[in-house]
Amino acid sequence: MENVPCTMKAWIYGQHGKPEDVLKLKSDVVVPELKEDQVLVKVMASGLNPVDNKRMLGIFVQAECPFPKALDHPKQYGTLAEYTAVEERLLAPRPKNLSFAEAASLPVTIGTAYGGFQRCEFTAGQSILVLGGAGGVGSMVIQLAKHVFGASRVVTTASTGKVELLRNLGADLVVDYTKENFEDLPEKFDVVYDCVGQCERAVKAMKEGGKVVIVIGAVTVPAFVFIVTSNGADLEKLNPYLESGKVKAVIDPNGIYPFSQTLERLAYVDTGRVAGKVVIYPIQ
Template identity: 65%
Template sequence: MPISSVPGYDVAGVVLKVGSQVRTLKEGDEVYGNINEKGLDRPKRSGTLAEYTVAEENLLALKPKNLGFIEAAAIPLAIGTAYEGLQKTALSPGKSILVLRGAGGVGTMVIQLAKHVFGASKVAATSSSAKLELLKSLGADLAIDYTKDNFEDLPEKFDVIYDAIGQSERAVKAIKEGGKVVTIEPVGELAEPAFRFILTSSGAMLETLNAFLENGKVKPVIDPRGTFAFSQTPQAFSYLETGRVTGACIKVYMESKHQQ
């Protein structure tokens, strides 16, 4: 995998210049997106932790009107991973789902999308004791404290399990016959029938979900201590490495005259 010289996937900002073949965006548009279409296997060398960044038109969408730039920058990678994973499981109205690591960046989005976009009949999620109320506030019908209960030992089984922590071997014990387990964590070999996928980011996906973001049914979750000024980038990565982050991992912002 090539190493990026400038890190960063998500971006939210103002379009300053457009190429000659750009048709849907114009200078002055407020946009957001993940600038890597296939970030896990083909990341760009120049990422978004910079004053300016370049992105293809098809990877950006107009920023939801009700969100600021910091909030919008917390969304693209997490919501795209959540949405595509749920699509691949064929989650549909009336089905139940269990989200492992529900308080993480992807997990918080999976809970909300499963409930408000895909129409799941029941959403369960795991977290530590301190984050159970957060899960409920996002729409989880059942919040499971993983420090006290083993989810695979519960009598209830689920149609879909979204594994955002890398526990497919345990997850397959908690699905109904014919159920599906999707995982995003490359931890060892997958236990059948669990499967893994690589996100394909697009502005069209964000446009599809903008209505849910603008009506407040889906919202970004940013760790209360997870927002850092650009000059604090090293501290941001140090905090990320603690493994105690809630919601969106870290958000580094740059004060700019273009975002006043």
């Protein structure tokens, strides 16, 4: 702690509202004080998530605690800052072959994807349909299904310009949703992983006795929704797949931006047109 300054630069907000109205870059924010189970992390890069915009708008107001905070088991400090306080149990080593920007793109997306597979008890040989395969979570679901969990068949949806990307990630079939409806496919699936909020349609695409995993939007029975809880052990468990190149970080083609452009990039994330992740790097 000897070389750590007393204050830092950080993007903060103290009330709910549109990011452009409430999120401010400050240069005199006090560096977090650590609790017994925490470590101080020098933030090199930070991934932006759709939930970031929703939290600022107050959509998750029931999970509130002092600003700013995380969604599940709320904590006060985020990662759009030079330093952050993190519970040691949430941390895992950065895969040796990944840059800071690539590593920052992973925890929320790969953690959510992996958590969904655990919740639906996915097993080798099952088939899966991924709705919204080009997004941050969807791109991880495709790769984990194919290269970690041993899916027999991976089908996904995307717009025309993202079809080739998803084929390269391991999808056996990419349904261009601008040209056809996935629920009209002759095949049905053991698991439908909905990353875009189309649950009512997703249920129509599952096999009898199948499962639908929802990460956003309203739930139609028998689908279920879950909120990912950070887990360093799960991240560490997936490191070998990342270091071997079987699973790759997916960053939007124009997806790495400096700290000063956080507001503009949050607006881009909110369009829903991102391929993979948007990352803020470097943090300085």
